[in-house]
Amino acid sequence: MAKHDLGIDLGTATFVVYSRTEGIFIEEPSVVAIDKKKGQIIAIGHEAKEMLGKTPDEIEIIRPVQDGVINTPEIIEDVLRYFLKKAKKGISFSKPIFVIGIPALTTDVERRAVKEAAEKVGASKAYLVLEPVAAAIGTEIDITKPNGHMVVDLGGGTTDIAVISLGGSVMRESIKVAGQAMDNEIIKYIKKQYRFSIGEATAEQLKKEIGKAYSMEENIELEITGQNIKTGLPSSLIINSDDVFKAIKSVLGEIISKIKNVLEKTPPELAADVMKNGIILAGGASKIRGLDKLIFEKTGVKTKVTEEPHLTVAKGTGILLDNIELLNRVSVD
Template structure:
C-alpha cells in the first residue's frame, strides 16, 4: 500500500503582501494580504489586489480588512479564507491532494499565535503546516550559509515588523524585533498630515509618499509630490505638496529604534560569532530595504558592513521553499550579478 504525496508550498504570509512558491512551478502568487467581505451576506467578494483597490472606497455593507496585523492573525476566518485563496491560486488541483505548506512567522509570536496560523493552514486545505521563523527564511533566501558554524546576520524589514537575527548551525542564536516597520511609517505619515496640515489622507496615499519620497539621508534627494486628502476644517477635498525633507523628518525619529534592535541583537551574540559578523556584515531583506539611503545609514550607525539582498522582498518565500526546491536557490545564486548589491 502507498500514499500519494501532495505538492509542497512555501508561503510568505506577510502583513501587507503574501507570496507562494509551488513545488515544480516556482513563484506562483504575489498578492496583497487583503480581503473584502459583504457584511450582509458574510460572503468574501474579493482577495488580494482587487480587495486592496477597494480600501477607503467602499459603501456601507462592504468590509475590507487585513487578516494579519504585525504578522499575527487578527481575524481567523478571514485568514483561513485568504490562505485557501492563496493555495488554490498557486495550484488549482491542490484541493484533490492536500499539500504540505511551509509558512513564515515572526519570531515574536506566541505559542498560541503560532497554533492559530497552523490551524488556519489546515482549515484552509493543507495536509501539514510547518512554521519557520521569518529571519531564518529570509537569511536562507538571501543565500546566507545559515547551516554552517560561522555566524550570519540578517535584518528583515517588512510591513508589520522589523526583525534582526544572528544565525548559526541552522538556527537563530540571537534575535530582537520591533513593530517599527513599513506600516508603522505609513501611520506616522498619516498622523503628521492630520496634525500638522489638518489633512486626512488614506493608507494608500501614505504608502505612496513613503515609497516615492522616503529617505534616510538628509539633503541628498530633493523631490516633491502632490498629496490628496480631505480638509479636516472644511470637509472638502484638498491638494497640498510635500517633499523629501518633510518625509525625512517624519521617518528619521523612529529609525533609531531599528538601530537599537540591531545593537541589542549584537550585544547578546556570543563572542565567537561576533567576529564573523564583523567580517561578513549584515544583509537587509524585506520591502523596507528599498528605502533610499537605508544601507548607508545603518552602516554609519552600527559600524559593520551592510548590503541589500538580491530580490529583498522575495527572500522569505524563497527561504520557505528551500527544503523542497534547493535548485532554485542554486540557480539564482549562479545567475550573473546575483550577489551584487542593489539600492
C-alpha cells in the same frame, strides 16, 4: 513531494506565495474584504486593498496579520484556500505540503491555528518557519555552518532582527515598528505640518516613491491629493523626500536602537562574524532609500539590502521545499 507544494509568506503587508512549478506566483496585499451580513469573504489582495476607505457599512476591510500577530486565524484558512485554488490547475489527487513563514512574534496558539487551517484546506503537512530564518535562507546563505549572520527583516508590521548560526537563531528580537509605522507617521506629520489629510494608500505611496532614510539621499518631490483640513475640500499638495525623512525619523531611530541592542548581546565570536559578513536587510520596508547607509553609519557594520527584499521570505520557503533535511531542522512547532 507534490507539484502543488507551496511556500507561503504570511506577511503583515503582503502575502507572497511560491509554487514548486511556477516560482513566485502570488504577491498581493495582506488585505481581505468581508461582507458582514453574510460573513463571507468577497475579495482578497489587490481587489480588497482598492476598497480601503471606500466601503459601505456592510463591507469590512480586515488585515488578517497585524503588527506581526495573526489576529484572525479563521480568515487565514480562507486565505490559504485561495492560494491553493490559484496553484492547482487541472485535476490533482495529491495533497500538497505547505512551508509557511510566520512572524517571530506569533504565539503557540496562533501557530497551531495556522497548522490546523492548512490541514483543513487540504495540506498533507504544514511546516512553520520563522520569517528571519526564512529570509536568511532566501538570500542563499548557508545557515547550517558555524558562521554568524545578522538578518534584519523589515516587514509591514514588525522588524525581526536575528543572528543566525548552525541552523538557528542564536539571538532574536522583534519590535512592532516597521513599514506601517512609517506610513502612520507620514500621515501624522502631513496633518500637523500642512493641515492636510491623507489616507494609508497615499502615505505608502510617498514612502515607496520618494521616501528616504538617510539625509544625504536625493530630495524628490511628489504631488498628492487629499483633504485640506482648513476648507474641508479635496485638494493637492507637493511633498518632498525631506518631509518623509522627518516624518519617519523616530521610527528609524527605534529600529537602529534595537539593532544595536542585538549586536551588544551577541556573543563575541558571533559578533566578529557579523562584523565580517555584514548585516543583511530583507522585507519590503528595507527598500526605502539609504537605509543601508544609515545602519552602517550608526553601527559601523557594513549593510546590504538583499535583491528583491520583499520576496526573500517566500524564496526561503521555496528553497526549503527542496531541502527536507534543512526544513526539519529549522521548522518550529
